[in-house]
Amino acid sequence: MSEKKIIKTTCKSCHGGCGVLVEVTDGVITHIEGNPDSMTRGTMCAKGLSSIQHIDNPYRIKYPYKRVGEKGEGKWKQISWDEALDTIAAKVKEASEKYGAHTVATSQGTGRGYNRYTHRFSRSMGSANVISPGYICHSPRIGLYGLITGYGRLYCDYHGWGGVFPKTQISWAKQLEISSADSEMCYWYMKSLDYCKNLIVIDPRATAYTSRATLWLQPRPGSDAALALGMINVIIQEGLWDKEFVENWTYGFDKLKERAAEYPVEKVSEITWVPKEKIIEAARLFAIDTPGCIQIGSSLERQANCGQTLRAIIDLMGITGNIERPGSMVSWVLPETGLIEDVFNEIPLTDEMRSHIYGGDKFKMGAARTCNPDTIIREFIKGEKPVRVWISVGGQQIVHMANTNQVVEGLKKVDFMVQVDQFWGPMAEMSDIVLPAAHWLEIDDIYDMHPRWCIEAHNKCVDPPGEAKSDAWIFNELGKRVAPEYWFKDVETLLDHQLRKAPIKWKKFSDNIISGCYGPDQVYYKYKTDYWRKGGGFPTPTGKMELYSTVLENLGYDPLPYFEEPGESPYSTPELAKEYPLVLTTGFRSPFYFLAQYRNIPWLRSFMEYPTMQINPETAKKLGIKDGDFVWIESPRGKIIQKARLFPGIDPRVVAATANWFYPEASSKGFRGVFISNPNILTNDAHQDPMYGSPDLTCLLCKVYKCKPEELKDPKFGDIFTKEHGGRPWAW
Amino acid sequence: MRWGMVINLAKCTRCHACIAACRIEHFLPLGMTWPRLIAWETDIPGEELSTIPVRCNQCKEAPCVEVCPAEATKKREDGIVYVDNDKCVGCRYCIIACPYQNRTFFSKDKDPGYFPGSERTRFEKAGHKLYEHQAGTTEKCDFCLERIDAGMAKGLVPGKDREATPACVNTCQARALTFGDLDDPNSEVSKLIKDKNGFQLHPEYGTEPSVYYIDYKLGNAPSNVAPREEQTASHLQHLSTMEARAKQIFGKK
Ligand code: SF4
Ligand code: SF4
Ligand code: SF4
Numbered sequence: 014m015s016e017k018k019i020i021k022t023t024c025k026s027c028h029g030g031c032g033v034l035v036e037v038t039d040g041v042i043t044h045i046e047g048n049p050d051s052m053t054r055g056t057m058c059a060k061g062l063s064s065i066q067h068i069d070n071p072y073r074i075k076y077p078y079k080r081v082g083e084k085g086e087g088k089w090k091q092i093s094w095d096e097a098l099d100t101i102a103a104k105v106k107e108a109s110e111k112y113g114a115h116t117v118a119t120s121q122g123t124g125r126g127y128n129r130y131t132h133r134f135s136r137s138m139g140s141a142n143v144i145s146p147g148y149i150c151h152s153p154r155i156g157l158y159g160l161i162t163g164y165g166r167l168y169c170d171y172h173g174w175g176g177v178f179p180k181t182q183i184s185w186a187k188q189l190e191i192s193s194a195d196s197e198m199c200y201w202y203m204k205s206l207d208y209c210k211n212l213i214v215i216d217p218r219a220t221a222y223t224s225r226a227t228l229w230l231q232p233r234p235g236s237d238a239a240l241a242l243g244m245i246n247v248i249i250q251e252g253l254w255d256k257e258f259v260e261n262w263t264y265g266f267d268k269l270k271e272r273a274a275e276y277p278v279e280k281v282s283e284i285t286w287v288p289k290e291k292i293i294e295a296a297r298l299f300a301i302d303t304p305g306c307i308q309i310g311s312s313l314e315r316q317a318n319c320g321q322t323l324r325a326i327i328d329l330m331g332i333t334g335n336i337e338r339p340g341s342m343v344s345w346v347l348p349e350t351g352l353i354e355d356v357f358n359e360i361p362l363t364d365e366m367r368s369h370i371y372g373g374d375k376f377k378m379g380a381a382r383t384c385n386p387d388t389i390i391r392e393f394i395k396g397e398k399p400v401r402v403w404i405s406v407g408g409q410q411i412v413h414m415a416n417t418n419q420v421v422e423g424l425k426k427v428d429f430m431v432q433v434d435q436f437w438g439p440m441a442e443m444s445d446i447v448l449p450a451a452h453w454l455e456i457d458d459i460y461d462m463h464p465r466w467c468i469e470a471h472n473k474c475v476d477p478p479g480e481a482k483s484d485a486w487i488f489n490e491l492g493k494r495v496a497p498e499y500w501f502k503d504v505e506t507l508l509d510h511q512l513r514k515a516p517i518k519w520k521k522f523s524d525n526i527i528s529g530c531y532g533p534d535q536v537y538y539k540y541k542t543d544y545w546r547k548g549g550g551f552p553t554p555t556g557k558m559e560l561y562s563t564v565l566e567n568l569g570y571d572p573l574p575y576f577e578e579p580g581e582s583p584y585s586t587p588e589l590a591k592e593y594p595l596v597l598t599t600g601f602r603s604p605f606y607f608l609a610q611y612r613n614i615p616w617l618r619s620f621m622e623y624p625t626m627q628i629n630p631e632t633a634k635k636l637g638i639k640d641g642d643f644v645w646i647e648s649p650r651g652k653i654i655q656k657a658r659l660f661p662g663i664d665p666r667v668v669a670a671t672a673n674w675f676y677p678e679a680s681s682k683g684f685r686g687v688f689i690s691n692p693n694i695l696t697n698d699a700h701q702d703p704m705y706g707s708p709d710l711t712c713l714l715c716k717v718y719k720c721k722p723e724e725l726k727d728p729k730f731g732d733i734f735t736k737e738h739g740g741r742p743w744a745w
Numbered sequence: 746m747r748w749g750m751v752i753n754l755a756k757c758t759r760c761h762a763c764i765a766a767c768r769i770e771h772f773l774p775l776g777m778t779w780p781r782l783i784a785w786e787t788d789i790p791g792e793e794l795s796t797i798p799v800r801c802n803q804c805k806e807a808p809c810v811e812v813c814p815a816e817a818t819k820k821r822e823d824g825i826v827y828v829d830n831d832k833c834v835g836c837r838y839c840i841i842a843c844p845y846q847n848r849t850f851f852s853k854d855k856d857p858g859y860f861p862g863s864e865r866t867r868f869e870k871a872g873h874k875l876y877e878h879q880a881g882t883t884e885k886c887d888f889c890l891e892r893i894d895a896g897m898a899k900g901l902v903p904g905k906d907r908e909a910t911p912a913c914v915n916t917c918q919a920r921a922l923t924f925g926d927l928d929d930p931n932s933e934v935s936k937l938i939k940d941k942n943g944f945q946l947h948p949e950y951g952t953e954p955s956v957y958y959i960d961y962k963l964g965n966a967p968s969n970v971a972p973r974e975e976q977t978a979s980h981l982q983h984l985s986t987m988e989a990r991a992k993q994i995f996g997k998k
């Protein structure tokens with residue numbers, strides 16, 4: 014008689030948190046589908062469903078290993094957990110004593126519910142040098158919302174809890190429809206569209222929604238700040254701003270008005286390549302048909318003008334009164350468990366710790382709680398040793414940071430590196446010790462995607478392969494060895510501690526699956542109540558929403574938003590543009606990959622075997638490129654190969670490359686193919702946002718030309734391009 | 746009763762979840778895919794990008810049924826066209842006869858295992874027991890007839906109750922897929938076809954597909970007022986542990 018169980022759990026194959034039902038028969042997963050009794054009502058995407066191919070995946074790391082050859086040689090010796098953890102702890106202690114705690118850096122990938130462990134670990138051992146991709150994804154938004162409204166987090170109110178849905182929606186450099194990212198959930202967004210009057214999509218490429226939206230604006234990558242300022246100007250010139258809100262609840266409107274006047278629509282149209290009629294229409298729709306919200310994509314945070322772009326967009330929300338109204342931008346009332354991030358906030362950063370944040374003197378906004386990774390790499394290149402011990406969890410800094418060649422050179426100089434990961438990838442190949450991490454189907458943990466209106470439970474469905482462990486376990490064990498006063502008896506105690514503010518313990522929460530605050534529990538118009546401030550107002554220095562930021566002024570930044578050309582563009586570097594005539598943008602969303610993940614999942618890889626670049630047929634014809642050809646994309650930093658896809662939905666002057674690409678199937682040498690197709694070979698770390706340090710990853714210059722067949726046979730590519738489909742399982 | 750599907754081209758985001766759900770539901774070998782997505786891209790303003798999800802149309806006048814010499818491909822009372830793989834002789838006449846290319850021949854080389862050269866995963870091994878695929882026969886989408894039959898046996902309604910509804914329909918986050926009875930004028934599918942001018946692919950083939958398509962501009966919603974059940978989040982409230990806290994902070998509820 015076989016034993017069949019249905020286990021309720023939560024997917025984090027993206028930032029989503031979709032509810033999942035897992036059927037386990039005699040210890041084997043026999044089915045996965047969405048949980049109808051959850052926020053996402055039983056829906057799941059291809060990434061989440063394909064988790065089934067994480068189980069028994071031969072690319073998994075199953076045991077702790079230590080490197081016995083050179084970096085990138087792929088020679089490893091299996092070791093015990095005790096040996097691994099003791100070695101790491103000894104290295105951490107040694108570096109702390111000899112060179113200071115700040116020389117121990119903890120890095121992570123995009124926030125997937127383990128942020129709190131990396132930060133708590135780092136703080137518990139006395140270092141504020143957490144290396145996170147936050148500066149190119151979501152942190153600038155959170156920080157600037159915080160600056161302008163005083164409260165850190167504004168999200169689109171897609172739920173109807175305040176009585177209405179947004180009437181006008183702007184989807185700006187974002188495809189929320191194909192991945193739940195940055196605390197938002199695609200299911201709710203798409204549902205809200207049934208109640209939407211105007212859908213405005215701002216994207217340099219056509220998408221499913223641009224073709225059906227009320228309005229599609231197709232800006233030149235990197236020109237978004239000008240577009241936002243142009244829209245602000247139209248709204249002010251035409252007297253369409255929200256008088257009541259601006260008058261009573263904002264600070265600095267007149268100064269913003271003056272600044273925006275520097276962006277007349279004709280000029281903005283020239284900068285952005287968007288016809289002026291469309292800019293005017295978008296501005297009018299957003300100002301008139303309220304409430305409205307703006308979904309901001311992280312491509313805007315991968316640009317050296319990121320801070321000002323976001324400032325401008327947030328001011329656009331402000332002058333239209335789209336703050337804290339039902340159906341606009343709101344900040345969530347948290348579930349009764351409170352801010353899960355308090356698990357690390359309860360160990361405050363001291364001034365001493367802060368003073369050692371790399372890049373903190375320069376990128377003042379970014380240094381709120383993390384360091385600037387590019388600064389660290391440059392220090393290494395200069396011959397310094399800013400970091401002695403680098404503990405990396407789940408992230409692929411090699412892949413996502415600008416200027417891959419420089420990053421690899423820098424990382425080779427770290428004395429001691431650890432990678433905690435599920436799969437063999439470039440960062441693991443770079444490490445001294447590799448630790449096997451468990452997948453969400455294999456762990457008990459709490460899922461919190463930044464402060465959303467709920468937290469959820471991951472319930473273990475099957476045992477992890479080999480000796481793989483959950484992130485919670487790994488950090489707790491490491492923490493106990495390094496700073497025992499801050500760590501816990503076991504994982505369950507650690508989980509209970511995170512729930513301590515609510516009358517609930519892990520066991521019960523695991524059954525409930527979710528703790529949320531929705532429907533009538535959410536509070537709107539907080540600024541009209543005592544919620545933030547006695548007598549009403551925003552928790553900012555002026556008590557108002559600061560269209561003109563007094564905080565930025567004090568930090569020495571321009572208190573008003575402005576547009577600046579990307580470091581490399583046809584206008585900022587016209588000489589360079591002669592040799593590299595095309596604008597290159599990288600990193601559009603793919604529905605089957607999440608950032609650097611899932612190239613080793615056959616079902617997902619089957620949907621896109623090789624990294625694909627999109628090019629307008631007109632441009633391709635001039636260059637003699639046919640659909641499906643392999644092409645070189647070249648910048649002053651190097652060149653990469655991607656497969657050309659002729660796509661009329663992109664401007665003839667622009668090409669878009671698939672980002673974050675390495676080949677998990679490639680050999681350890683060459684760090685799993687990270688030099689072959691990854692667009693960050695092309696990007697430049699020299700131009701960085703003054704507030705956050707974000708480099709121009711999504712707007713630069715390139716040239717494109719056809720790859721000769723014999724070039725694909727270069728031995729350094731192994732059999733990636735030559736063997737029929739590389740003989741790989743995703744040949745289908 | 747005739748089961749049918751309405752596919753909303755305005756909502757489909759080309760996310761590929763329906764394909765993944767079908768692969769899981771039927772333990773499809775690596776080289777097999779029943780539903781497909783056809784990418785449609787033009788330079789016509791406003792029609793730059795579309796995705797046309799296709800799967801077996803469960804045609805009323807199904808040429809694949811007619812040509813099958815082994816009586817392996819058959820049509821049920823409820824309109825579902827299915828293959829009896831025990832009878833299929835692998836002649837592949839039906840594959841040629843289907844004007845929509847919605848059938849696939851399953852041969853051994855399409856089942857190299859998820860990870861050729863490595864041991865089969867436990868999920869695959871379980872699949873071989875629970876949902877056998879017979880090499881040398883033809884396969885296609887069958888509207889998840891096992892779900893429909895098992896669900897209806899429990900008194901559930903396909904298209905309404907999840908357990909009786911095709912896997913791809915359940916998983917679609919965009920809610921681009923709707924399932925139901927085409928013979929019932931009050932079913933969701935019939936209403937969508939009527940209200941949104943549903944159409945079939947290539948009606949000129951004369952096969953009377955049971956899969957319909959709709960397309961329209963997004964936006965233009967007559968009202969942005971949330972229905973009561975959305976405002977109260979009634980489907981989530983039983984999952985809420987907020988009550989005590991809400992009272993405490995906001996003095997309400
Ligand atoms: S949207 Fe994200 S959380 Fe939901 S199923 Fe897909 S990967 Fe998982
Ligand atoms: S799951 Fe839905 S949105 Fe995704 S491709 Fe299929 S039909 Fe389209
Ligand atoms: S779509 Fe093809 S396989 Fe399906 S019923 Fe029609 S003819 Fe037969």
Ligand code: SF4
Nearest residue numbers: 767886888889911913
């Ligand atoms: S209806 Fe069932 S068999 Fe057909 S495509 Fe959808 S999931 Fe697959």
